[in-house]
Amino acid sequence: MALPEAGVVGGRASGGEVAGRAVLFVKIAPSMWEVHDVPWDAPDAECTDSYWDEGETLHFALEQWAVDWVPFADLESFIAEHFHELNPSDVLRRFGEAGDDAYPS
Numbered sequence: 001m002a003l004p005e006a007g008v009v010g011g012r013a014s015g016g017e018v019a020g021r022a023v024l025f026v027k028i029a030p031s032m033w034e035v036h037d038v039p040w041d042a043p044d045a046e047c048t049d050s051y052w053d054e055g056e057t058l059h060f061a062l063e064q065w066a067v068d069w070v071p072f073a074d075l076e077s078f079i080a081e082h083f084h085e086l087n088p089s090d091v092l093r094r095f096g097e098a099g100d101d102a103y104p105s
Contacts (some may be wrong), residue, residue, distance in 0.1 A: 008096040009069060010078050012040055016064035022082035023067055026095050033058065036083055043082045 010024040022043070024036040031054040038047045052058045070078045075096070079088035 008075060008079075008091055010075060010082075011067040011069035013037070013065040013067050015066035016061065018065050022078070023065065024079060024083055024086075026091060028095070031055070036086070038082055040082070043084060047083060047085060 008024070008026050010022065013019055013021050013023050018037050020040055021037045022040050026034045026036070028034045028051075033052045033054060035050045035052055036047050039045045052061070076088040076092055079086055079091060
């Protein structure tokens, strides 16, 4: 799975160390992603944040995590529902791509 050139993507992980968690990827630099994850059914739980260089390690993790990506059109509500500490419209305005063409396939 390839991540987009710029933007924000999120979904539910079903494998690996983040199985059963909502994950949100925010591209903060040309080859750097900020990754947030929180239990899917407990969005008020503490969110785990990490930083990943785009490369083989991140792509291997993505394969292991088996993320079911939410459609770009639903991303704002997904962020609001699962990542209470983030302002969805601000995250999308600052980091998001405008449209499904920026979304991973």
